[in-house]
Every structure is written in structure tokens, then in C-alpha cells.
Amino acid sequence: MDFSRVELSDADKAFLDEARAFLATHVTDEVRRRDRETGDNFDEGVHLAMGAAGYLAAEWKPESQGGFSRVRRRIWELEKRRFHAPWVTWGTTAMVARSVAKFGSRELQDEVLPGVFTGHIRMCLGYTEPEGGSDVATCKTRAVRDGEDWIINGSKMFTTGAHNCQYVFLITNTNPDAPKHKSLTMFLVPLNSAGIDIQGIRTVDGDRTNIVYYSDVRVPDKYRLGEVNAGWTVLREPLNVEHGAVAAAPDGLQDTSIMMHQAGYLAEAVDRAAAQVAQPDAGGRRLLDDESVAYRLGRSIARMEAALSTPGIFGRVAIAQTMRDISPDLMDLLGAASALPKGTEGAVDDGSAEYCYRFAPLVGIYGGTLEVFRNMIAQHVLGLGKPAYAPPKTS
Numbered sequence: 001m002d003f004s005r006v007e008l009s010d011a012d013k014a015f016l017d018e019a020r021a022f023l024a025t026h027v028t029d030e031v032r033r034r035d036r037e038t039g040d041n042f043d044e045g046v047h048l049a050m051g052a053a054g055y056l057a058a059e060w061k062p063e064s065q066g067g068f069s070r071v072r073r074r075i076w077e078l079e080k081r082r083f084h085a086p087w088v089t090w091g092t093t094a095m096v097a098r099s100v101a102k103f104g105s106r107e108l109q110d111e112v113l114p115g116v117f118t119g120h121i122r123m124c125l126g127y128t129e130p131e132g133g134s135d136v137a138t139c140k141t142r143a144v145r146d147g148e149d150w151i152i153n154g155s156k157m158f159t160t161g162a163h164n165c166q167y168v169f170l171i172t173n174t175n176p177d178a179p180k181h182k183s184l185t186m187f188l189v190p191l192n193s194a195g196i197d198i199q200g201i202r203t204v205d206g207d208r209t210n211i212v213y214y215s216d217v218r219v220p221d222k223y224r225l226g227e228v229n230a231g232w233t234v235l236r237e238p239l240n241v242e243h244g245a246v247a248a249a250p251d252g253l254q255d256t257s258i259m260m261h262q263a264g265y266l267a268e269a270v271d272r273a274a275a276q277v278a279q280p281d282a283g284g285r286r287l288l289d290d291e292s293v294a295y296r297l298g299r300s301i302a303r304m305e306a307a308l309s310t311p312g313i314f315g316r317v318a319i320a321q322t323m324r325d326i327s328p329d330l331m332d333l334l335g336a337a338s339a340l341p342k343g344t345e346g347a348v349d350d351g352s353a354e355y356c357y358r359f360a361p362l363v364g365i366y367g368g369t370l371e372v373f374r375n376m377i378a379q380h381v382l383g384l385g386k387p388a389y390a391p392p393k394t395s
Helices: 010-026 029-038 044-052 055-060 070-082 088-103 106-118 231-243 260-277 291-308 312-334 352-363 370-381
Strands: 123-126 142-146 149-156 167-173 184-190 196-202 208-220
Touching: 010 044, 010 070, 044 055, 044 088, 044 106, 055 070, 055 088, 055 106, 070 260, 088 106, 088 123, 088 167, 088 184, 088 231, 142 167, 149 167, 149 184, 167 231, 184 208, 184 231, 260 291, 260 312, 260 352, 291 312, 312 352, 312 370
Parallel strands: 123 167
Antiparallel strands: 142 149, 149 208, 167 184, 196 208
């Protein structure tokens, strides 16, 4: 494996300084504190500032259209992560914007894309249903044609960012009698439409997501993406991106796997735990001098490094499972004060391990559960065939 560093040109070094200065100005302690309180993983002031400075457009567009070079794109992504910039809503917006550019009419592209680049238009994902779990193709939200419009009824779960967005990328069922992958139609639904009710839900790690109800929501046909009953074609590419099932770039300038943003919190927690157990007490004794502590910390570090180095869809599983496994070990090493959350007086590592402990279950279900991803690996990579979900027959 090549561990060599990329040598930055003078212009790229200047860009690095510019990016750090911008983020230091806008992603302040107050922004991070407010984000912990709301759980939004979004800050409108930061988002609009990124749009005004041209960063959103540069991140979305290829270099040939005025976007970042591959090196600058990597610099920007890493620096955003280091500053813990609120990012989830831009992630979903950028993903959906590509589908709008590919499958939307010219009228819809003109309505949406300019505002995406300024930061004034944000988009979220309307996939999961309360009874559907990770299999988004089992969609029951109905869209029925009514002249030049569609009438939509149903509900969606885990529509993160809906309360900060203007549109939802909505999967609907337009032919209940057809096979599930041939019954779907995608819409970009304005969230200010009559009949939409957004209700917030707080997850165990403090994030806010939403359940969204659609009651006789009238949507003009211009908001349809792709052909009727061909929504799986529209949806497949964004799902592959969310799953991390995309080919690696030939220059190697990309995350080893998806979930590296989340893995950054784990690396920070491990670093803080290591620093804490290496501190001598009043008698000069360090926790690290206990062989069992050194062994458990070393095991956690080794597992973390292995997960960070695991590529593709395998890494998506390794990161989430490792976060689940080692965060309680870190808390155990640090003692009772590690149960105090970030920002609390007396938190031994400023709540880093405690946050990872609460964050880990969520990381294991983003884009699908770990069980779903393990089945995908077994079926599509190892060629083991489809899993048998039916209960065993009894005689």
C-alpha cells in the first residue's frame, strides 16, 4: 500500500490556508454548541456563507465546469471534517441535485439548481417508511395521477433535515399491482405544499430526524423525476452513493470508505483516551502503566486503524461495528466521569467516548442496517446467493 503524501503546490497551500481561515471564521464554538443542542447537523448561517463564497458550487461541479480540482476537493473535505462543520443537509442536497440534473426537466433544473449553489435551496431524502425498514422498495406511499398533477398520501420515517429543507426527494408507489421494483416513481416535492406535516424525533445520540406525513398532497407533474414506474432507475445511483458501493477514483484521493466523517469522532475519542490514561496522578502513577489498560487501549487503537484502512462497503461495516465495540471499552478505561456528555463540567475526555457510544447505533443503520450490508457483501461480492428470510419449514 502506498502511504506517500501528496505534495501541495504553492497555490494549493494558499487554498488550504484560505479554507482554514474561512472555517475558523464561520464554524465557531457557538455554532458547534448550537448544533449539539438542536441535533440538526445543519447551520443556515454557515451554509449560506459557503454558498456565497462559492464553496458549494465548487464542491458539486467537476473541475472542467469550475469546480474544485481533485486535490482541492480533498483538502476541503478534510478541513470541513476537522472543524466539525455541520454537513448532513449539504450531503443530501448534493446527492439529490445530481438526480435533478440527470432526470429533471429543464424547467425543474432552473427552479432548483441555482438555489442549491447559493445555499438557499436544500433537499432531503424521503425513503424509509415506518413499516418498511431498510428495504425502500417496499414503498406504500401512494401517488395517484389527477390530470396534470399527482395526489400523494403516506408517511416517511427518518427524513433527516426536512425542517431545514425546501424539497424532499420522495419515493412513491404508482402501481401497487406491479412487482415492487417496477411500481416506483420519484418526485421532488416542495415541502411547503399543503398537506405536509413534519414532526421531529430525537435519536439516542441527540440528532434530530423527522417523520413526515403526506395527506392529499397535490404535486404538479413537472416535479416528477424520470419515467412513471421507473423510479428505481432514478433511485439506484443515490442509493449506491449512500451505501458506498461506488468505484474508487484512480488517483486515490477519496475516503477509503463511506462513514469516514463519523469515524473521525471515533479517532478523536481514542486520541483523548490515550492522552488521559498517559497522565500521571499525584503519586506519579499512570493508568497506562497497568498492563490490562495498555492492552485494552492498544487493542482499541489497532481495531480503529484497521477499520479506517478497510475500503469500500467493507469499511462501512467495519467502521460502524468498531465504533460499537470499542466506545464502551474506552468509557470503562476512563471511569465514571466518561459518562458525562460533551460540554459538561468534569467530563474526563470532554464527552468524546460517551458521544461515540451513543452515536454508534445510529452509524450502524445509516443507509441500511449492518445486517443489510453484510448480506449485500455476501450476495454481491462473495457470490453466496440471496439470504433466506422465510422461517424454516416445520414438519
